[in-house]
Structure formats: structure tokens, C-alpha cells
Amino acid sequence: MTATDLPGAGDPAASPHHLPGGHVEDTGSPIIEFDSVRLSFSGVTAIDGVSFQVGPRELFAVIGPNGAGKTSIFNVLSGVYRPQEGEVRFRGENILGQNPHRIAEKGLARTFQNIELFENLTVLDNLMLGRHKKVNYGFLAGMFYVGKAHREEIANRAVVEDIVDFLEIESYRKFPVGLLPYGIQKRVELGRALAMEPKLLLLDEPVAGMNVEETEDMARFILDIRDELDIPMILVEHDMGLVMDLADRVMVVDFGQHVATGLPAEVQRNPDVIKAYLGSDQVTAPADTAEEQR
Numbered sequence: 001m002t003a004t005d006l007p008g009a010g011d012p013a014a015s016p017h018h019l020p021g022g023h024v025e026d027t028g029s030p031i032i033e034f035d036s037v038r039l040s041f042s043g044v045t046a047i048d049g050v051s052f053q054v055g056p057r058e059l060f061a062v063i064g065p066n067g068a069g070k071t072s073i074f075n076v077l078s079g080v081y082r083p084q085e086g087e088v089r090f091r092g093e094n095i096l097g098q099n100p101h102r103i104a105e106k107g108l109a110r111t112f113q114n115i116e117l118f119e120n121l122t123v124l125d126n127l128m129l130g131r132h133k134k135v136n137y138g139f140l141a142g143m144f145y146v147g148k149a150h151r152e153e154i155a156n157r158a159v160v161e162d163i164v165d166f167l168e169i170e171s172y173r174k175f176p177v178g179l180l181p182y183g184i185q186k187r188v189e190l191g192r193a194l195a196m197e198p199k200l201l202l203l204d205e206p207v208a209g210m211n212v213e214e215t216e217d218m219a220r221f222i223l224d225i226r227d228e229l230d231i232p233m234i235l236v237e238h239d240m241g242l243v244m245d246l247a248d249r250v251m252v253v254d255f256g257q258h259v260a261t262g263l264p265a266e267v268q269r270n271p272d273v274i275k276a277y278l279g280s281d282q283v284t285a286p287a288d289t290a291e292e293q294r
């Protein structure tokens with residue numbers, strides 16, 4: 001099965017597949033509103049009054065030099081850091097002050113710069129862990145594995161198997177994750193985030209450390225997640241070629257401050273962006289810089 005065989009998020013009933021989509025009605029309302037957020041750590045300002053919104057079907061990238069505040073933005077979005085000022089609304093609800101577990105349950109899933117999987121568990125078991133919030137049966141039913149518990153287990157396994165198909169990792173499903181190539185591990189981590197049925201997916205450097213072939217595969221899956229599953233995403237990534245190819249819009253931050261937001265081509269030409277990357281007024285777009293570094 002290929003990604004194009006899979007159902008869109010809006011029509012799960014019309015298909016035998018179980019893969020979770022974003023289930024986001026395309027009302028045009030933003031999925032996330034990050035509003036005048038300020039975060040500092042004893043004197044270091046990591047986020048300095050940044051605002052942005054992401055649309056319900058958008059692939060939004062956040063870029064900036066090292067230490068610019070990108071990871072801090074992800075940590076605020078996912079509830080790891082609580083900012084001193086500002087508001088974060090997820091599907092219209094202010095989520096500031098809610099713990100990361102609660103925010104994840106609401107449908108905000110994340111992958112990490114450094115892979116965070118259980119190395120000794122198989123691919124299938126790692127993906128099943130992404131379904132744990134879906135396990136809804138009582139203690140006794142769970143103990144004896146009957147009735148509702150059994151049906152939920154079967155339903156969760158079906159979703160996980162569809163994710164395995166979608167990410168083309170069928171041949172690895174019973175392998176312990178720790179034995180798999182790096183690019184496949186990153187894909188499994190993406191699968192675990194998908195298993196949570198996200199309404200918004202945060203991808204923290206999804207191609208870091210990957211070779212060209214692995215990067216191309218991951219790029220294809222990211223596009224399929226947006227186009228086939230209708231899940232909006234925020235992407236933090238240093239690979240400028242990838243960002244400029246994939247993103248619908250790009251926001252640039254530097255020293256915790258907003259520098260520019262726009263279409264990839266607009267952002268690449270923006271003199272303030274060029275200055276942020278090069279620390280001078282030399283006229284070289286960030287994508288060119290990244291290509292030279294490869």
C-alpha cells in the first residue's frame with residue numbers, strides 16, 4: 001500500500017483503513033496561535049515577544065541560527081516550558097499552564113532532535129505505546145483481557161499496522177528498534193507520534209544526521225502526512241534545502257526575536273534574514289548557505 005491509497009482524515013468511515021488523520025475541520029481558523037510569548041532563564045531571553053499562527057492544513061517551518069530559540073518555542077508549545085508572558089491557544093483553547101501529558105492528549109504530538117524510543121522494544125511495541133492514551137478499559141477487563149479491552153486492543157493494533165504500511169517499515173515491525181538503521185529509527189519515532197492521532201505535529205529536526213536518501217524518504221513522508229492525512233505540522237530544521245522545498249510558510253527567529261515570516265522564496269530574499277544567518281549584509285540566501293555547507 002502506498003500513501004496515496006490511504007484515506008483522507010475527514011472520511012474514516014468510508015474506508016477499511018484505520019490510520020488516524022488530523023480530523024481537523026478546514027474552517028480556516030488557526031490550529032495554533034502563539035501570541036506575544038516571552039520566555040527567559042535567569043537573564044537569558046530565549047523567546048522575546050514572538051507571535052505566529054499556523055493554519056489547519058499548513059506545513060509551517062521555524063528556522064534560525066543556533067541558539068535562536070527554536071527548541072524553546074517547541075518546549076512552550078508542548079508545555080515543557082511555561083513562559084513569563086503571552087498566550088498559546090491550541091484549537092482556540094489557552095493551553096498555557098497545562099502539563100505536557102495533558103497537551104499531548106489534546107492532540108499535540110512531537111518528535112525529538114535525539115530519538116526518544118525504547119530501544120529494546122520492537123517497532124510494533126513502540127508504536128503501540130503511542131496508542132496508550134487510547135486504552136480506555138477498566139482494570140479488571142484489562143486483567144482478564146475480555147470484552148471492551150480485547151476490542152480496543154484489536155482496534156489499536158489495526159491503527160498501528162496502517163501506520164507501519166504508511167511509513168513503509170513492514171519489514172522491520174518485529175525488530176528491536178535499537179538494531180535498526182538511524183533513518184528507520186527516525187521514521188519509527190514519526191510513527192509513534194502519528195499513533196497518538198495528532199491534530200498538530202511538531203517535528204524537531206526530522207532529518208538531522210540523515211544521508212541524502214534517508215532525507216528524501218523523510219521529506220516524502222512529511223508531505224504525505226500533510227496531503228494525505230491532513231495533519232498540520234510545525235517543522236524546525238537546519239537543512240534549508242528541505243525547509244524551502246517543503247514548507248508552506250517559514251518563520252525566521254534570531255536571538256529569540258521574530259525576524260520575518262513569509263513564503264519560502266520571500267524569506268530567502270529578505271535582507272534581515274540574510275543578515276541573521278551571516279551576521280553581515282552579504283547577499284547570500286540561507287538556502288544557498290546550507291547547500292554550500294553540505
Ligand SMILES: Nc1ncnc2c1ncn2[C@@H]1O[C@H](COP(=O)(O)OP(=O)(O)OP(=O)(O)O)[C@@H](O)[C@H]1O
Nearest residue numbers: 041044045046064065066067068069070071072073
Ligand atoms: N533550560 C534552559 N536553561 C537556560 N537557558 C536555556 C534553556 N533552554 C534554552 N536556553 C537558552 O535559550 C536560548 C535559545 O535556545 P534554544 O535551544 O531554544 O535555541 P535553538 O534555536 O533551538 O538552538 P539550536 O538550533 O542550537 O538547537 C539559548 O541561549 C539557550 O542557551
